[in-house]
Amino acid sequence: MGEAVIEVRGLRKRYGELEAVRGVDLRIERGEVFALLGPNGAGKTTTVEILEGHRDRSAGDVSVLGYDPGRHEVALKERTGVVLQQTGLEPYLTVAETVDMFRGYYPRPLPLDEILEVVGLKEQRDQRVRRLSGGQQRRLDVAVGLAGDPELLFLDEPTTGFDPTARRGAWAMIRNLRELGKTVLLTTHYLDEAQALADRVAIMVRGEIVAEDTPAGLVAADADAVIRFRAPEGAAVPENLGFGEREDGLMEARTTDLTRDLHTLTSWALDEGVVLEDLTVSRLSLEDVFLRLTDEDEDESEEAS
């Protein structure tokens, strides 16, 4: 195991009656891009804001670069960068002035040109902040987060509200950060984003981490693939394959042994003279895994209530 940059044990946060974070354990190593994924209200932002020192915790042990963020030590702030969901920059300063202002707060800042290069704002360096587009403002947020050459960068939903082109641009930027050797804790509710960027993903639902692995591992831990087809009226689909009918009339089954199951299915179809209309075989996406995990949790809580 590498060196832990973030270590969290038994983290809890209570707001009155509501427990937003219910016993979270996390370990993030140096150089990792780690995605914290979950539906809105899952407790992602609360967890990250505790790690950033913006919020107090109710219980648990938290260590960020060896510091307790709850103590608001300057030495920790000098080594971390935070990109919040909200922009909050002076509208009348230029891009270069804004980044420079923040660079001045840190003992060993990154060179201005390097920052603007990484976030792709070189052309806008002398523009006023208020004249930037939404996507450019978000890049400036990241630029400000990078100002102090942080070892660890918190990115809270960096692409929310972006159009697809801007998102691709932001992804390229986050990959640049990995090249620089930064440890990145990313929160997002976009599954493709986590899949594209993260070394490891934790899925958070209702204040708890329900799964944690590499994106590929999360998918592989589940069934390998999904087979779908449209069965003709009255056809007796082999029961051992576990096919079920969906609302749109397609038969669907998950399989861990695609070759064998597909062979069984097609043999049956040939023997019976059945045409497998709309036959598709697809890999599970992180989205399928995510939806199953979040659904399960909701089923459980419905049963409980």
Place this chain on the structure above:
Amino acid sequence: MRAIGLALRQLKYEERSFRRNPAAAFFTIAFPLIFLVILNVIFGGGEIDTGERVISGATFYVPAIAALTVVNSCYTSVAMSWVFNRDQGVLKRIRGAPLPAWAFLFGRIAYTVILMIVLTVIVVAFGRIFYDVDIPGTTLPAVLVTLAVGAFAFCALGLAVASLVPNADAAPAVVNASILPLLFISDVFIPPDAGTPAWVEHVSSIFPVRHLSEALQTGFNPFETGAGFEPVHLGVIAAWGVAGLIVTLRFSSWEPRV
């Protein structure tokens, strides 16, 4: 040492932000002059009996508008900008950077006070040039001390009210409703011989605005023979400042309220 450098550096960015918004900058400067002219036109023609002495309308209104400048620059603009910046996440972002909170606060408050001093000088110069109002001589130290105590108290009260206001939408209503009535009953807009009932004066004596305006009236009074210090008035203003500071330290926040 580094923190002091950072604090001074904040001043530079405050100044730059102010200068880059010319419409806001123009009206910030014009605001007290507009009041000085209007009030002189309406009430300033004759003489005003302050209860202690009889002076020209303009001689009354220059220190009155100086008091308005202190209140407006410190209380109103500090409260508004703090709440707006808090809602926009500016404060939260600064809190995440290794800039000491006091250094940020110093930049903000020092710039406010510098602006207040510049505006006061403009008001006094305007009064001297257009209304032939005397510039304080022997009472100048008293005027400066009064301005300093007033700046401290009204900045502290501005931060205090900002920490009690829930969000930016509520800020203008709360800030204006808390200060405008006081300006009307504290010998700032309306001269003391306008027939204000005694009980209103008793009420306004509780609050700091009246004490500020009276202390400045003494400092600007051409017939004042002493140094012009008003220890009781200054004491009341300072006490309000300390109360404001306590409320600020207890309730202030750098995070948007949810």
